Amino acid sequence: MKIIQLLILAKAIFLSGCVVYLDHPDAQRISGKVIWRDTGKPAEDANITIWEGRTFFTLFPISYPAAGWATSDAEGNFTVVLENQWPADVTAHVPCGFGKRIVNESEVNQIIIELEESSSSECLTPIVD
DSSP, rough: OOOHHHHHHHHHHSSTOOOOOOOOEEEEEEEEEETTTTTTTTTOEEEEEEOOOOOOOOSOOOOOEEEEEEEOOOSEEEEEEEEEOOOEEEEEEEEEEEEEEEEOGOSSSSSSEEEOOOSOOOOOOOOOO
């Protein structure tokens, strides 16, 4: 009996980051819009990253992988396909702004992400020819 407990403890310590989920959820399309919080204007070319929302117990810190990427168009709209891993963290980045939102399964259409200007004085400005 002690051997079984020892094996379980060893597995928990050395394989704590290895998790296999037995369900295979269907992919779902997430769409939304990125806007500036202060003006309400759309944010063009914002980089949207969706972080996997599933969490599990582990003894060691784990960085969760990105589950999807997108870029907003001229009107700030974006669409990305994601397997159902809820809730998901959706972040948006532009050279001088950042926005974040936690999205649940019931809000997959027309997510609004509001960007705030970066407080850094070293904002990157795009070069226009």
